[in-house]
Amino acid sequence: MKRTMRYGKDDVWVYRTYAAPLTGVRSIPESAFTGRSNILFGMNVKVAVEGDAFLSSFKDGDNTLVVATDSMKNFILKHAGDYQGSTQEGFLEFVARRFLETYPHMSAVDISSEQIPFDELQVPTKGSFEPSPLVFRYSLNEQSVASVEVKRSGEEIITADHLSSLKGLKLLKVRGSSFFGFVKDEYTTLPESYDRPLFIFLNIGWRYHDFEGARGSTKDGYVAAEQVRDIAYTVFHEENSPSIQNLIYRIGLRILNRFPQLVEVRFESNNRTWETVLDEIPASQEGKVFTEPRPPFGFQCFSMTREDLENPGESPT
Numbered sequence: 001m002k003r004t005m006r007y008g009k010d011d012v013w014v015y016r017t018y019a020a021p022l023t024g025v026r027s028i029p030e031s032a033f034t035g036r037s038n039i040l041f042g043m044n045v046k047v048a049v050e051g052d053a054f055l056s057s058f059k060d061g062d063n064t065l066v067v068a069t070d071s072m073k074n075f076i077l078k079h080a081g082d083y084q085g086s087t088q089e090g091f092l093e094f095v096a097r098r099f100l101e102t103y104p105h106m107s108a109v110d111i112s113s114e115q116i117p118f119d120e121l122q123v124p125t126k127g128s129f130e131p132s133p134l135v136f137r138y139s140l141n142e143q144s145v146a147s148v149e150v151k152r153s154g155e156e157i158i159t160a161d162h163l164s165s166l167k168g169l170k171l172l173k174v175r176g177s178s179f180f181g182f183v184k185d186e187y188t189t190l191p192e193s194y195d196r197p198l199f200i201f202l203n204i205g206w207r208y209h210d211f212e213g214a215r216g217s218t219k220d221g222y223v224a225a226e227q228v229r230d231i232a233y234t235v236f237h238e239e240n241s242p243s244i245q246n247l248i249y250r251i252g253l254r255i256l257n258r259f260p261q262l263v264e265v266r267f268e269s270n271n272r273t274w275e276t277v278l279d280e281i282p283a284s285q286e287g288k289v290f291t292e293p294r295p296p297f298g299f300q301c302f303s304m305t306r307e308d309l310e311n312p313g314e315s316p317t
């Protein structure tokens, strides 16, 4: 069995101002997103390095080849200034390759980051409203996340794996979701629901056929987390769902359809459906009162590939 041996630094907060703007994004019907100014490019980075050469540091206390994790932090921050590109994925790959170029005894670098979201704010400009190029608002909403694995293959350095994601998207649909027809046995207490207020937490991951797209330097190659978010809520809006299982499947089909450059989409969803307190409110046609659900919470995990587009299943009515 291969031994686990890696070390690194977590929580390296990087803020770069005026990174190259992201342009050349494929426009899709579900989203008004066309690019990012990257006036603020912020990430919380985690890096882990591997290499047989580090065994003696664990075994014999020999630090001769140990690159201090404090130095790794400085390395990442310094390279944030050198990065010429416009995407989180591209930055991670750039830094990871630089680690291997600089330290020949490292054999692989696993690097990931969460974007620190700062939203644009509309300010009055020449009779209308436009995003301020100066002031941004720290956001507690969903984040885009990326991970990249770079390693040696003979004399070469290769980008061996990657995943881009959107983490912590929280969506509520007030009506148009049901859940019925499930197994009824002596353990069942859940009533069937024909119109529930569906509150879901979603993590969505996607993988490119060719990492080139993730670097953001090819026309129509990049898939922005904003577009994935917009597809997710558009599908939720447009389609009635018989379950979260089917809802995420439908979102996955739409994402794969829109972005031929992706080979895989994966989901982790969490059910936070509100508890109904008042089913009818006197003098109100439609209103109800709900409260937060109590734990435990249900979840779904599902991954999809382009093969799912060939046999997509029935559309719910």
Ligand SMILES: O=c1[nH]c(=O)c2[nH]c(=O)[nH]c2[nH]1
Pocket: 179, 190, 242, 243, 244, 245, 271, 298
């Ligand atoms: O969309 C749902 N899927 C389930 O599998 C499930 N199970 C449950 O109790 N509620 C729900 N909702």
